[in-house]
Amino acid sequence: MEDEKKSLNFIEQIIEDDLKSGKHKEILTRFPPEPNGYLHIGHAKSICLNFGLGIEYNGKTNLRFDDTNPVKEDVEYVDSIMEDIKWLGFEWNGEAHYASDYFDQLYEWAVDFIKKGIAYVDDQSAEAISATRGTPTRPGTDSPNRNRTVDENLDLFSRMKNGEFGDGEKVLRARTGMDSPNMHMRDPVLYRIKHAQHHRTGDTWCIYPMYDFTHGQSDYIEGITHSICTLEFENHRPLYDWFLDQIYDSTKTRPRQIEFARLNLSYTVMSKRKLLELVQKNIVTGWDDPRMPTISGLRRRGYTPESLRNFAEKIGVAKRDNVIDVSLLEFSVREDLNKSARRVLAVLDPLKVVITNYPEGQIEDIEAVNNPEDESMGKRMVPFGRELFIEREDFMEDAPKKFFRLAPGREVRLRYGYYITCNDVIKDTAGNIIELHCTYDPETKGGQSPDGRKIQGTIHWVSAEKAIDIEVRIYDRLFTDEAPDGHKDVDFKEFLNPDSLEVLSHCKAELYLKNAEKGDKFQFERKGYFCVDLDSTAEKLVFNRTVPLKDSWTKQNNVKN
């Protein structure tokens, strides 16, 4: 094997330069979610990036909850976030951190700012502050409170902290200047008053620091070397650096913010607000609905951690806006499951077949391979009998030449079984096909004939007598539009796919599946990859279709139609 040099993304580039120059001996990254929702595939990209860098460069990665807004945050989210990160296969450095751990330090820094004359208490309303901030092209104007004395500011700020004012009555602002071309640098708000219960600090505080005043300082406290975030924070970087300039001690590690482009996936939405709306309006069954792009949804759908990590690797890291085709995600899970999933026979839309020349009451065991990609996964026995079920779509009464399956007078191979030929089509009074009468060739057991005659088609089947009943949930994309939230004036919910879930409650599966457990993954031969859903009971197994197999037959036909 040539030791070909792996190309580096721009962040790895920066890190290698920093390591080489001696700026850092070891790197420390962090993943900083706000506990206000469940993690989605976009977060998975960030997790794989941050933790992956930690591993790649022999450094570490902190988990830090960015919990500065008590009204939106909850421990439910803290728990799910930790579960998802662990499930993805990553381990954070030490205990989980919380920005709220640093509230005391942050408050001290705020007091220092006041003493240095670079922060002041503003009495203006939110509306007034907004109105005097200017626009991107026009500078803002100074607050009438901008030149209060240090003592007055100190007094007011401590009274804010002590709860003497109501929500919104006062804020602490930095004195960075109202004429900056960067909106974020126009006297940004540092602290606001919220008389709210915090999920960790309870009612200790009634003032809470803003994101900008918290994030960089938290990085600094933890000794983060590379603080990686998404592109929309690029305009915040001057502020991030400005705060650090005020508190930086040159003996300590100074973190650097680096921005990359967030993940967008076609045919879905990624914003937590919109995902929350789908949950709250019961459009989906919950954050872990298998149609959701959440990590918990993908997990329930049958995605593996490995497939998600591979996906993150494949999409790369760069700064330009991107939309990844969902087919790449689907490819990633097929690629992984193809190697690891046991094959079984299951019929989703059963059509009865009677083999008229097969002895009544006889059942024989037929050997089947568990995974042709991996011999070590062994073989199993599948019961075969006179009455079988095959897939309804595997029979066509008036079949075209290229249809390689069952049709009147045509011979087909039952996978691992016998060759059968269809002789009679039984219909009900309405003309619906209810049963097929076939004959089998006893010489073809296992699926090959002594005379070597060519059989084009192989179809799957289960014994009618020995099959178990299962429910199968077929999922399709949640939205019919490639970019549901990319339309101005049209709500993303207008593009919901009415057929995103189809429940098949009368499916038949081979006996082997009887003892399958929740989360187990299988390939139903010729149909796709499926996993046992949480809703399964002792009486009935429920399967989720993770992803169908590639199907060049129906694709070919769709083109023709």
Added chain:
RNA sequence: UGACCCAUGGUGUAAUGGUAACACAGGUGGUUUUGGUCCAUCCGUUCUAGGUUCGAAUCCUGGUGGGUCAGCCA
């Protein structure tokens, strides 16, 4: 009429001044007891105009197109 950022096949990512590569998607063919897998093959004036250079996707300048920013959200 601001600041910051971005521009390479349909999609995404490489090429670190020296033959535009890889993956997905799509097309075609081959193998096949899954119409799966696997294999082969096809699919590009690197946004544009200049400049620097023996040599530019890469460096510089202008243009064009796109993104982000006017929360007491993160």
